[in-house]
Amino acid sequence: MSLESLPALLVTAESYDPAPVPQRPLIDSRQFGMLLFIVTEVMFFASLVSAYLIIRSGLEEWPPWGQPRLPVWSTALNTAVLLSSGVAAYLSGRQFRGGSGTAQRTLGISVALGTFFLVFQGYEWVQMLGFGLTVTSSTYGGLFYLIIGAHGVHVLGALIALAYTWMRMTPGQEQPLTQGGASAVRMLWYFVVGVWPILYVLVYLA
Amino acid sequence: MSETTAATATVQEHAHEEHHEMSFWEKYIFPTDHKMIGLQYMFTGMFMAAVGGYFAYAFRMQLAFPGMDVPLFGQVTPQIYNMLITNHGTIMIFWVAMPVLIAGFGNFLIPLMIGCDDMVFPRINRLSYQIFFVSTVVLLLSFFVKGGGFGGAWTAYPPLSSVPEYNLTNWGSSLWIVAVALEIIAFLLGGINFVTTTMNSRAPGMKMMDIPIVIWMINIAVIMFMASVGPLIAGAVMLFMDQRIGTTFFLPAGGGDPVLWQHLFWFFGHPEVYVVLFPTLGLVADVITTFSRKKLWGYRTILYTTIATGGLAFVVWAHHQFIAGIDPRMANVFVVTTLLISIPIAEVMFCYIATLYGGSIRFTVPMLWALGFLMTFLLGGVTGIYLGASGLNIYFHDSYFVVAHFHYTFFPITIIGMFGALYYWFPKMFGRHLNEFWGKVHFWGTLIPFNGIFLPLFLLGMAGQHRRIYNYEHFPDLASPDLQGLRVFATASLVIMLLFQIPFLINFFGSMFRGRKAEPNPWKANTLEWIVPSPPPHGNFKELPSVYRGPYEYSVPGNREDYWPQNMPDRN
């Protein structure tokens, strides 16, 4: 497998042999491809959510006896951080379309906020492990790490893609970033940001 | 910034790379050309079909002659038996049906039939095959690790699949999950490419209703795959965690729920059967119309019913779990949806038969296979209705009746219909014809023994023969000579059928180099792949075609010829 195709997978299409576009496409290919990918992702997270609900409904006590409670308030704050990152990405997109030079800086803020979210989550995990909530301590722990972990992996992947887009926004690129590529990556980020509140409510609050 | 982005958009459209001379390596090993990637998928699928067929041979011999030293295999112990049936099923669905029908024909046909030079993301396409190749290697390796390959059935129900002490294949079962996961990733990448290409790269003038039905079908299948595979991925991750780090998602003892896996698996599993069905329905539609010299009957009807079937297929999954302890009220709902789904499928079949009606039918080899598909698949669909009735299902579930049912669907789809397509597009793929005579021998030598294998299995199932048992001598009720006779008959038919694949292989590889040369349009068909040379050059079309009409305008009054290529502006 060739490594150079990896970033291509995540981001833009300039590096491909561009196929001719005989008909005016209804929607940019990269955005459309990302949309299809997100369909799968939605179903993936929906399955995790239903797994959570099914297993939980089969148990009388939730969280099970002796298992720590999750940090509701600090995570609420962290949720706000992630949502702001999504907003920043959105603003950056508007600036990029409008040709404003601030697009790169705004995207930088988005990446920074996203990174903060991830690091803070990691910190909380360490704490939870210290309190005795591990993957195998109960299905409660297992589901927590499974669902929040799956989301975390997505945050990480999407952040790498965002950071790559950010890099590509630096002026003077040989092949400058295209609108389609940039917005495909933002779509991924909106998805990752957008599922989080659902997971938060489900796993932390409900 | 604005100028740069505006400039890029135009660069994007015009920077079409010149096609240069390619090295052997670029052309055959790491190609980005959709045709070559399609063939890579197809050859890998053919190889895996041989492996899967060999497995079937070994376990069928054990069932017919329990305890025998199987020629060319050896002793089939219970552990080996389980590994053989598990991987036979896994291989045939994930490593034969999917790669050959969807990835193989999809890659080869989509750009040619919609009139463009390649997929939208050629490198992602290449990556897709490479991941698929790795998945194949992982699966094959899993047979040789300590403990042997996974033996918990292709449905991998926990706790058997999740606890090494139960399945005795600590490594094999985990490698099995890894292989399936990689395979899924490969098809996701390929699928995104297919749909995006069909959406954005059609030749000018090709409207939605001018797309050949096979391309529609492949796209619908791919979209269904993408919408249904999420649950399987989630389940696979959980199963893997249960196996390797000791979580208890599916273990009742630890607060988990084994039926949860069944839901996740079958939410994917049932749509999956339509994912493999649709491409073949499409391939067969093209073959049937070409050789009826008549317009496909009810293009839109077929299209819309297929989409409806695709939607319904997402709400029938629990018919696999009627006796798994699900709520009987829920079972009732699934009985209704299951019986409903046979209506649109029957409708499509009727459309095909209506296409034949009044046509001037040419009994070419591809046509024989296509008709064979209709005939045999019908029996598969009809027996599904019996299984869908939850009352009958209590008796039939996990019996050989089920095995016969799904082989009467899968075998026509994956083998019979696929051969029709292969004989039909072979001239386009390799620029030469397959031998007609040996093609007919191959057809009858496959069709008749196929029925010989699986008709007895219906009877055995009705007699109460449970599936996944390696030696019926241990069951007095099932060890009677009558039933054993049926088993021997089925196995003998299988051996005959396998032997008839030898002339095919000789024909296939021989014709590839020595066959009669094929002209661009040997069947006088309308779709765009037939206007380019056989085999098509890298880049496909010298000049991108324009499309003036739908793909099935055969025997149109007022034309001198009985076909009317899609790209021809004037009368033909």
Ligand code: HEM
């Ligand atoms: C006409 C519509 C169909 C109906 C009503 C139907 C119904 C059913 C039912 C109720 C079962 C469960 C039997 C049991 O385990 O007790 C079943 C099993 C199965 N069907 Fe179908 N089916 C239909 C079409 C298909 C098609 C088109 C395929 C394949 C392409 C297919 C493949 C399978 C497979 C693989 C199984 C068994 C899976 C296993 O347990 O290993 N069916 N079918």
Ligand SMILES: [Cu+2]
């Ligand atoms: Cu089903």
